[in-house]
Structure formats: C-alpha cells, structure tokens
Amino acid sequence: MTNMSLSSYVPNGDNFVTFKERPHSDTHSDTKSMEKHEILKQFSKPEDKLLISKVWDKLKFMHLKNQIQCTDFLDGYQQTVVEKMLQMCKEKQAVLEGGYEEAQRKMLFLYPAKVQPLFEEDRNQNTVIVGMIKVISIILPKELQGSYHHREYLSGIMKLGVEREKIGDILVSEQGADILVHNDMVSFLQTHLQDLTRFQKAQITCKEITNLKIMPIQKEESIILVPQLRLDVVISEILHLSRSKASQIIEEQRVFVNYELKTKNAMMLKQGDILTIRGKGKFEIGEIVSQTAKGKLRLQVKKYVS
Numbered sequence: 001m002t003n004m005s006l007s008s009y010v011p012n013g014d015n016f017v018t019f020k021e022r023p024h025s026d027t028h029s030d031t032k033s034m035e036k037h038e039i040l041k042q043f044s045k046p047e048d049k050l051l052i053s054k055v056w057d058k059l060k061f062m063h064l065k066n067q068i069q070c071t072d073f074l075d076g077y078q079q080t081v082v083e084k085m086l087q088m089c090k091e092k093q094a095v096l097e098g099g100y101e102e103a104q105r106k107m108l109f110l111y112p113a114k115v116q117p118l119f120e121e122d123r124n125q126n127t128v129i130v131g132m133i134k135v136i137s138i139i140l141p142k143e144l145q146g147s148y149h150h151r152e153y154l155s156g157i158m159k160l161g162v163e164r165e166k167i168g169d170i171l172v173s174e175q176g177a178d179i180l181v182h183n184d185m186v187s188f189l190q191t192h193l194q195d196l197t198r199f200q201k202a203q204i205t206c207k208e209i210t211n212l213k214i215m216p217i218q219k220e221e222s223i224i225l226v227p228q229l230r231l232d233v234v235i236s237e238i239l240h241l242s243r244s245k246a247s248q249i250i251e252e253q254r255v256f257v258n259y260e261l262k263t264k265n266a267m268m269l270k271q272g273d274i275l276t277i278r279g280k281g282k283f284e285i286g287e288i289v290s291q292t293a294k295g296k297l298r299l300q301v302k303k304y305v306s
Contacts, residue, residue, distance in 0.1 A: 039088050043081065051078055052085050055108065059091060062110045068128055072165035072182060073098070073105040076274065077259030082108055095119055098168050099133040099180045099209040102217060105168040107132065107182075124210045133168065134186050135212055138176040138193070139203040146174050148198070153177045156196045157189070173215060176202065180209070219302040223289060226297050231255065232265040238301060239280055254278040 036056050040049050058069040074082060079096055086094050093113060098106035100123075109128065111119055123129050140148065153170050157179070168180030181189060186206050193199045224237040235255065236246040247265050249255060255262050256276040257269065269275065273285040286300030 039085055042084075042088065048081050051081055055082055055085060055110075059089070059110055062093075062112060066112045066114075068112070068115065069110040070128075070132055071108040072163075073107055073168045073180075074165075075105055075259050077256070079106060079108075080258065080260075097123060097129050097133070099123070099129070099135070100169075100212055100214050102214070103169050103180070105180075107168075130208055130210060132183050133209055134181055134183050135207045135209055136179040136181050136186065136189050136193070137203075137205045137207055138179065138199060139205075140176045141201040144198075144201070145176070148172070148177070150177075152198060153179060156193070156198055159196065160189075160192050162189070171212075171215060178207075178212060180212075218305040219284065220305055221286070221300065221302050224299050224301055225292070226299055227295070228297070229269040229285075229299070230265065231257070231262060231267040231269060234269055234275070234285070234299070234301075235277065237299075238275075238283060238303075239277070249277065249280075254280075 036053070039056070040052060043049050043052060055071065058071065061067065062069045071082075074096070082096075086092075091110075093111050093116065095109050095111075096106040097109060098104065109119070109132075111128075118126055118128065138153070150170050150172055153172065154167070157167060158164070162185060166182045166185045168182075170180075171178045179189075190204055190206060193204050194202065224234070226233050226237050232243055232246045232250060235241070235249060236243050239246065239249075241249075250263060250265055253261055253263060254277060256278075257267065258274050259276065269285050271285055271287050275283045275285060277283070282304040284302040284304070286302055289298040289300055291297055
C-alpha cells in the first residue's frame, strides 16, 4: 500500500479530488447492496430522484476511479434525502461538511477507504475540505456597517447569476459577512461582487475556513399558548395571525418543516423541528413548558435572528 501524505490530495474544478500518486484500487464496498432503480423507488419527488441519481453516479465513480467526489452545497432537506440513500446502500465512506461545526448548508464528500484517516482529522487539518470550501469575506464601509442582512448578501450574489448550490452559509456580522462558497466560485465573486452598487465600496477578500470566525447563532425565545401542535395552529400563534391566514400561507407553499415543503394544515409538529416560513423567518420548536388548567400548551419557540 502506498503511504500518502496529507498534501497528496489536490482539489480540482470538477468536484472531485485526484491523487498525485495513484494508489491501488479499493475493493468495491457495499454500494451494490441495492440497485439504483430500487433506491429511486423509495423517493416520490422528481427533485429527490434527480439528486439521488447524481449522488449515485458520484458514488460509483468514487469506487471505480478511487477518487474523492463531492457535491455542491445541500440544504437541510437534501441532506436528509442523501443520508437516507447512503443508509440504503450501506455506504459509510461519506461525510457532510459545511466548513464549520454548526453549518446548515453542507457539501457531501465521498472518499475511498484508503483516505479514511484524512477524514478522521479535524476539518481544519483536512486538505480536501479546506481546498473545496472557501470563504469570501465582505467588509462594508463604515457608513453601511450594520445595515445589511442575510437577504441583501444572498440576493446580490443571485443577481450575478450564481447558482444557490454554489453558496453555503452566509455569516452576517456588524462589519459585513463571511460567505462560504465552492472553491470554483472564488475568482468570479472576487471579480464581480463590486459590480453591484451595494458592494462597490466594500473590501472583498478570500480566506480559508481555518481563519473563519464563528459568531454564536442568535435565537429569540418566546412562549406561545396553543391547544395542540398542529402546523396551522402554531404558525397562527407565532405570526399573530388568524387560522385562515396561517392556512393561506401553507397553501401558498411557503412553509417548510425540517427543510421539506409541507402543505397539510393538520401536520403535527414535535420538539426539535425546524419551521421555516418563507418571508417570515426560521423557528425551532422547543419543549412544552407546561399545561394550563384548560388544557392549553405553553410551547417554547426559538426564532433565528440573522
């Protein structure tokens, strides 16, 4: 077996990593324990089937060519789909990584068995992860500091024609934002972000995830009073709306639970669920603190603050 140093893994622009020295082929893992068509049958949504097909092809290529493969950034729901697929085909040579511990958007890395020690390292010591995930740092001029939120940064990037899956988390601070991106977007963003009026006077630089300063996630906690944990009931109380208005928001396909679109009013929520209401914010369903004499539930809710 060829001994490979950490510096032997070199990211390129095609979402896979090649070896400077080619080790012997790995024995094929359990990927074929279920056939592709059998796995696809377990998913009903066309977008899920497309995602599974893409990951399957990368998985097959990884075992065939002995090369590390990775996807673009996946949202929370896509991560659950991929994890389910990996469990079905009994694939353990995989890791989801977003550049820091609490990352919400993550890339899937698939790796040959011979490089498993590399993926047991701390992410900041993993040359593949450090090579594939970069940070675009935007420092605003003093007169604009504190005036931009997550949506201003994301919408600006989208205006440049960048696909959402190329962008990871956007960490906003008073001074500006650190934006985690796929490495193949670094040059483009450094060149074109200042084409946008909002960033014309900003300082745009690229840095490694090893230099990323993580701000604690801020959540505002509140207690709402609900008769039950039905989706429309909880939304009504969180947003201070009538039940009919809450139902309308659900019907407009603006509501996601654990990053999956939900359209049924009667769905029951549980502790730990992440409720995203497009245009209104993201909330974590907490514990039932107590119950009133009339049977209503005092429910803890935490709102994410950008």
